[in-house]
Amino acid sequence: MTPEWWRTAAIYQIYPRSFADASGDGVGDLAGVTSRMDALAELGIDAIWLSPFMTSPQRDAGYDVTDYRDVDPLFGTLTDFDAMLEAAHARGIRVIIDLVPNHSSDQHVWFQEALTAAPGSRERARYLFRDGRGPGGHEPPNNWQSIFGGPAWTRVTEADGSPGQWYLHLFDSSQPDFDWTQREVRDEFLDILRFWLDRGVDGFRVDVAHGLIKEDGLPDYIQPEDADSMGGEAEDDVPYWGRPGVHEVYREWRALLEEYDGDRALCAEAWRPTARETALWVRPDEMHQAFNFPYMMTEWDAAALRTVIAGSLEAFPAVGAPATWVLSNHDVIRHASRLALGADSPQGHGIGPLSPGKPDPVVGLRRARAATTVMFALPGSAYIYQGEELGLPEAIELPDEARQDPTWFRTNGERYGRDGCRVPIPWEAGAPAFGFSATGASWLPQPAEWRALARDVQRDDPASTLSLYHDLLRLRREESLASSDLEWVDGWPMHVLAFRNGRVTVIANTGSEDVPAPEGMRVLCASGPLGEGVVPVDTAAWFIAG
Structure with a gap:
């Protein structure tokens, strides 16, 4: 029996507004994705994951949805989506789409109905409306803070003009949270799933999958200042992250997906402190995959990497799920910079012109290539964020006036947010907007130095990062590394990560001194040049006998 495709897939994340612009308006679109499908097939990936493209006022780059069953005109039409899906499937590429169930846009018809309805009505019950505290209800219902900064509550004006109830928004005030204790909300999303499954999508990446259920009574809670914004390091009991009731939702979703042919998949964005906790989202009757954020946020340190890899390979298979591996996405500092930061930068804060501990770009790229070389040798499924190849x-040096992340505005510029990892990617060095848009328009400015990183510059350079990704993905398939068993290789210094997967032995040097290469083995692939008989600092290599 052939294993389900998602157990071993290399999945490429497309952030549509920054991938390829076919219309020339400076914002990427679905037709742009279709136009670059051959490049994706050439890279050797198995599936793509599309960040939101549904109808939205774009207050949070599409993570504020007004219509879950249509395409925002910024990105095209449902016909464009169908053409993109067909183009992908024709090349053997599966398509996962982003679904945002924790909250809608405040322009969603349901929320607009709630604003004109009375407290206690069915319309308000779909969201988390509450009376305020204190005299006249002038204080928010609790002290929760938005992930983007500032209060997590906004007060509405009732139909008669009087100050009214408050609604919860864990993110921007334009993103009211649904009340997932309501059957109507659950049934609505089951219908939304059916709409896209009937259209032919192969699965869903579920946004804020750990946040749908809030603790009864909505008790006060303040997140520590230095904590990751999505709760990835939260060791205490957070009343809006990881509540047990959320698993009932995904059991219903899993049952629905199993009514369809073709191994449709659910992947959870569940920011949990450990792989063991994350694995609760991928038990046999729930989701199929969950992003391994503890792995993504691990520093470039052999001992730390071994700990999180070992924990992942214990926790996920224990519940019948594959481990997943990821180094970058649209919410975190790109790993070619993050792995060389000289100061802490919690998830969601971002880095900018005035940030301390800016990364050394040479060291950052060297470590990023080595980290990727390690990741593609691990058993399970791997995610690639557009542009990391x-x-x-x-x-980093985006001008203040160009920034668009709500985090920047809600913190009055104290946090730079996520714009820096969302800049449109370069395709052709000599073309307008480096080939992103024929008109030269770009919704975020592209750094001039990205000209040298354009895909056409790298494509025929065997030493380029793009060539490294091609080689790693090809060898990953040829050696069946995604479905083999990992075995640790001991006897190396503490700063060396060493393991064997199938026929391949991986040596990664995270220290400050070169280490000897394994004797009697030939190099299959390396993240950078190897010295005579040594693996240099910040380098990883695959070796094979003979």
Whole structure:
């Protein structure tokens, strides 16, 4: 019996507004994705994951949805989506789409109905409306803070003009949270799933999958200042992250997906402190995959990497799920910069012109290539964020007036947010907007130094990061590394990560001194040049006998 495709897939994340612009308006679109499908097939990936493209006022780059069953005109039409899906499937590429169930846009018809309805009505019950505290209800119902900064509550004006109830928004005030204790909300999303499954999608990446259920009574809670914004390091009991009731939702979703042919898949964005906790989202009757954020946020340190890899390979298979591996996405500093930061930068804060501990770009790229070489040798499924195959760093020097992340505005510029990892990617060095848009328009400015990182510059350079990704993905398939068993290789210094997967032995040097290469073995692939008989600092290599 052939294993389900998602157990071993290499999945490429497309952030549509920054991938390829076919219309020329400076914002990427679905027709742009279709136009670059051959490049994706050439890279050797198995599936793509599309970040939101549904109808939205774009207050949070599409993570504020007004219509879950249509395409925003910014990205095209349902016909464009169908053409993109067909183009992908014709090349053997599966398509996962982003679904945002924790909250809608405040322009969603349901929320607009709630604003004109009375407290206690069916319309308000779909969201988390509450009376305020204190005299006249002038204080928010609790002290929760938005992930983007500022209070997590906004007060409405009732139909008669009087100050009214408050609604919860864990993110921007334009993103009211649904009340997932309501059957109507659950049934609505089951219908939304059916709409896209009937259209032919192969699965869903579920946004804020750990946040749908809030603790009864909504008790006060303040997140520590230095904590990751999505709760990835939360060791205490957070009343809006990881509540047990959320698993009932995904059991219903899993049952629905199993009514369809073709191994449709659910992947959870569940920011949990450990792999063991994350694995609760991928038990046999729940989701199929969950992003391994503890792995993504691990520093470039052999001992730390071994700990999180070992924990992942214990926790996920224990519940019948594959481990997943990821180094970058649209919410975190690109790993070509993050792995060389000289100061802490919690998830969601971002880095910019005035940030302390800016990364050394040479060290960052060297470590990023080595980290990727390690990741593609691990058993399970791997995720790639668009542009990382080009070695793109974080865009740090964005001008203030160009920034669009709500985090920047809600913190009055104290946090730079996520714009730096969302800048449109370069395709052709000599083209307008580096080939992103024929008109030269770009919704975020592209760094001039990205010209040298354009895909056409790297494509025929065997030493380029793009060539490294091609080689790693090809060898990953040829050696069946995604479905083999990992075995640790001991006897190396503490700063060396060493393991064997199938026929391949992986040596990664995270220290400050070169280490000897394994004797009697030949190099299959390496993240950078190897010295005579040594693996240099910040380098990883695959070796094979003979």
